[in-house]
Amino acid sequence: MANSVVVLTGAGISAESGIKTFRDHNGLWENYRIEDVASYDGFLRNPGLVQSFYNARRAQLKEASIQPNPAHHALAKFEQEWPGEFLLVTQNVDNLHERAGSRHLIHMHGELAKVRCQKSRRVFETFDPINPDTTCVCCSQTGQLRPHIVWFGEMPMEMEQIFAALERCDLFVAIGTSGQVYPAAGFVHHVRGDARKVEINAEASAVSLAFDELRRGPASREVPAFFDEILRLRKSQ
Numbered sequence: 181m182a183n184s185v186v187v188l189t190g191a192g193i194s195a196e197s198g199i200k201t202f203r204d205h206n207g208l209w210e211n212y213r214i215e216d217v218a219s220y221d222g223f224l225r226n227p228g229l230v231q232s233f234y235n236a237r238r239a240q241l242k243e244a245s246i247q248p249n250p251a252h253h254a255l256a257k258f259e260q261e262w263p264g265e266f267l268l269v270t271q272n273v274d275n276l277h278e279r280a281g282s283r284h285l286i287h288m289h290g291e292l293a294k295v296r297c298q299k300s301r302r303v304f305e306t307f308d309p310i311n312p313d314t315t316c317v318c319c320s321q322t323g324q325l326r327p328h329i330v331w332f333g334e335m336p337m338e339m340e341q342i343f344a345a346l347e348r349c350d351l352f353v354a355i356g357t358s359g360q361v362y363p364a365a366g367f368v369h370h371v372r373g374d375a376r377k378v379e380i381n382a383e384a385s386a387v388s389l390a391f392d393e394l395r396r397g398p399a400s401r402e403v404p405a406f407f408d409e410i411l412r413l414r415k416s417q
């Protein structure tokens with residue numbers, strides 16, 4: 181029976197909350213070239229464009245219509261009721277997991293509601309827009325603040341802690357991710373051979389073949405069903 185559980189989520193878990201995914205039809209990237217908005221070079225080339233891309237997404241988090249969905253709530257409930265180890269790693273930069281109550285959570289690609297001073301590397305929480313002429317509170321300079329986001333070519337966060345948890349876990353579940361972005365897409369290969377690997381997704385991903393079980397359907401239905409099943413099994417033991 182599983183004791184240590186690691187869950188990886190991607191944009192698909194937030195889709196039913198109204199947040200665009202990256203690669204589905206009318207996804208986020210459709211109007212932009214990835215390298216123009218999700219890379220440090222793109223930021224240096226056109227900081228205003230990149231800031232406005234993230235300002236628009238940060239502002240969306242404040243809309244009343246954007247709420248955690250049953251999949252986010254199911255993961256928070258599972259974390260509270262599971263007697264073993266649990267770690268939630270998300271590629272998402274929205275705040276829906278924490279708003280649903282998840283605590284043991286790593287945002288490996290950063291967070292929309294945080295900005296970072298490039299001079300001091302200090303991180304600040306904000307839902308306000310930042311622009312090239314926004315003055316930084318820590319160094320009182322303009323042009324120093326950037327989104328606290330991991331762009332392509334940058335090292336994702338907390339990788340040591342993530343790999344240690346992957347190597348220890350008995351159950352690895354990937355939810356709502358197309359398996360196209362590394363190192364996240366490769367996590368399934370860091371899980372022990374005898375661990376249970378489950379993919380919950382609306383459709384096949386680029387790494388589905390690496391999983392033992394595929395649960396197809398909307399996260400808001402499949403995630404509560406799966407984790408309630410795991411908790412029921414555990415209680416019946």
Ligand code: BV8
Nearest residue numbers: 190191192201202203271332333356357358361362382399
């Ligand atoms: C790194 C920023 C190394 C935040 C993101 C060449 C040069 C440089 C690097 C590379 C290279 N070639 C490859 C790489 C590695 C690169 C990479 O993987 N590129 C890909 C494109 C090939 N990776 C990196 O650069 C990473 N860093 O490798 O560093 C390094 C080593 C040493 C020193 C320094 C560096 C950094 C990657 C992070 C990039 N930042 N985002 C932001 O703007 O949001 S990635 C971006 O894509 C998001 O974070 C997003 O989470 C992520 C993955 O997308 P998904 O979450 O999977 O979303 P997607 O839309 O693709 O899929 C959604 C899925 O959900 C679909 O399958 C859909 O069917 C499903 N779905 C939809 N609705 C539902 C649903 N499922 C269930 N229910 C529903 N309702």
